[in-house]
Amino acid sequence: MSTLLEVEDLDVHYGRPGAPGSVKAVDGVSFTVERGRTLGLVGESGCGKSTTGYAILQLVRPSGGRVLFDGTDLCTLDKASLRRMRRKLQIIFQDAHASLNPRMPIGDLVGEALDIHGLYPGAKRAKRIRELLDMVGMAGHLIERYPHELSGGQAQRIAICRALAVEPELIVCDEPVSALDVSIQAQIVNLLQDLQQRLGLAYIFISHDLSVVRHVSDDIAVMYLGKIVERAGKHEIYDAPAHPYTKSLMSAVPVPDPDIEARRQRIILKGDLPDPAHPPSGCRFRTRCPIAIDECAKVEPLQHPLAPGHWAKCIRL
Amino acid sequence: MPLLSVRNLQTRFATDRGIVRAVNGVSFDLEEGEVLGLVGESGSGKSVTALSIMRLVPEPPGKVTADSLTLEGTDLLRLSEADAREIRGSRMAMIFQDPMRSLNPVLTIGRQLTEVLRRHQKLSGTAARRRAIELLETVGIPMAEKRLAAYPHQFSGGMRQRVMIAIALSCNPRLLIADEATTALDVTIQAQIIDLVKRLQRERGTSVIWISHDLGVVAGLCDRVNVMYAGNVVETAPIRELFHRPSHGYTLGLMGSTPRVDGSGTARLTPIEGMPPNLIDPIPLCPFLPRCRVSVPACQARPPERREFGVGHWASCLADLAK
Secondary structure, three states: OOEEEEEEEEEEEEOOOOOOOOEEEEEEEEEEEEOOOEEEEEOOOOOOHHHHHHHHOOOOOOOEEEEEEOOEEHHHOOHHHHHHHOOOEEEEOOOHHHHOOOOOOHHHHHHHHHHHOOOOOOOHHHHHHHHHHHHOOOOHHHHHOOHHHOOHHHHHHHHHHHHHHOOOOEEEEEOOOOOOOHHHHHHHHHHHHHHHHHHOOEEEEEEOOHHHHHHHOOEEEEEEOOEEEEEEEHHHHHHOOOOHHHHHHHHHOOOOOHHHHHHOOOOOOOOOOOOOOOOOOOOOOOOOOOOOOHHHHOOOOOEEEEEOOEEEEOOOO | OOOEEEEEEEEEEEEOOEEEEEEEEEEEEEOOOOEEEEEOOOOOOHHHHHHHHOOOOOOOOEEEEOOEEEEOOEEHHHOOHHHHHHHEOOOEEEEOOOHHHHOOOOOOHHHHHHHHHHHHHOOOHHHHHHHHHHHHHHOOOOOHHHHOOOOHHHOOHHHHHHHHHHHHHOOOOOEEEEEOOOOOOOHHHHHHHHHHHHHHHHHHOOEEEEEOOOHHHHHHHOOEEEEEEOOEEEEEEEHHHHHHOOOOHHHHHHHHHOOOOOOOOOOOOOOOOOOOOOOOOOOOOOOOHHHOOOOOHHHHOOOOOOEEEEOOEEEOOOOOOOO
16 A cells, blocks of 8 residues: 555635634645545535645645645646646546536547547547546447536536546545435446546545445545544444544434434534634534533644544544 | 325426326325325425425426325315415425525515414414514524524524424424425534424424435434335335335335445445436336336236235335345
């Protein structure tokens, strides 16, 4: 196993520091992604998980920290070098239809990705487009179709196809199946898993759906108000969650089994996410935490190691 | 007598391409205090079934017919528009996925709550205000009195859904229909809302129709489930029966497609291949046949009849899944 991506102390701040309404959307986030593996990034709306994904690709420029891809710090690259580098890092979004140009037929949408990076020029282009479509389970005769003629699942296949066209090593998947019906969702999840096996891709899988994340990820990082509060392997995160936020999150996810549901003890959190422009002092979760003590308001919790690859930020551990 | 009785409900829409049979012969009863789940994928007819019961289908282009559709003995289909409006809000109420679209953005929460109370319960201004505060407290909104003056955009998604529930409950309806009411919410907020619905159902004996594509939510909340496909109920069963002995190829397909957070599922999901049929052309055989993994030769020969699998458990499926 070797490290492909190393994110160190990543900050994304919106607004002038200290100005009213300025938000630390991502605040000191660090993690690594290994080649060929999947890191799940979970948390509730507004926790900064998508912003983290965008900042890795420099789609929003980080305010601080480093994003080392294969040893190169992406934050220091100029536009031209960054574009060359993006061949290695791709992203797919929740709303695939919105990410496809409605005036371009499918063949051109895939071909565009090749053209930008000067791949498969001339006669090889058409053949490569067919190969790529085949890889995502789309029949070659659809090449003339336009995005509006595609279902949600097909559109997501084309978005994946475009990402694959440049032969990336890492794909950031930002809620890629959240808008799809469960039967179609399963098709796309299986496709992403097959492609990973076949091409050795690494994924950062961002979703609010913990069941899907648990299913596809090797490791999971849980975010709350701009910070990672726990990181663990996929088994530990459900079987032995340590952070009180992770515990309540896991207990809130419904399981499709009435017997288990009847026995389950839910930890129902009080209230909503605090205003990210005015996060609580100390531990950001303390205002909703069932086990918070006075101390939690005073100190910022540090990583507490629990097992290899498993840590949580909570002073009550 | 059941609270709600639906017999052979058919809802069609006239479109440029032909008549869409969105709901095609749905029948079921809902008992007092029962929580019934409606599951199925987009276009299966769940929402249109609910809207038809609520008399909210615009006619034209829609056309709702039924052998009978009664709420506490009242024939819903024969109500005038004015009488239907009286019943909506007082005896039955509905909440939707996106509360922002159901709330008026330029009116305060208080105004929207008291409007219902003054209209249906003929309360005076002060009495309506007092009752509105009570209702907001019931659904767990802190500082309710202060919040009456707030506008919808000042509330979070979970709070807005609570307000919608408060409005829906304001006249003590016998029937509450929730259409994907927690789908847009984060899981911790979803857990709060489900907790709230369970408590209200227990304390007030309200009957609930819970529409969801999430089998997990349904497993934890419902007493019984109707599985819908292509405008029809294809299987109905008490909740434990459904999960222990799914008896329709489609139900089985849904379960195989659903990942589980507890990790007890299979390493690989079993998706339902293909797509649902269009509802314009008549479907002579089982509508799920082209996507079914468990079909038997008989499926090619005749449409499936309803088969009993237990008390209150039947499915329109010819395959034998009980093994």
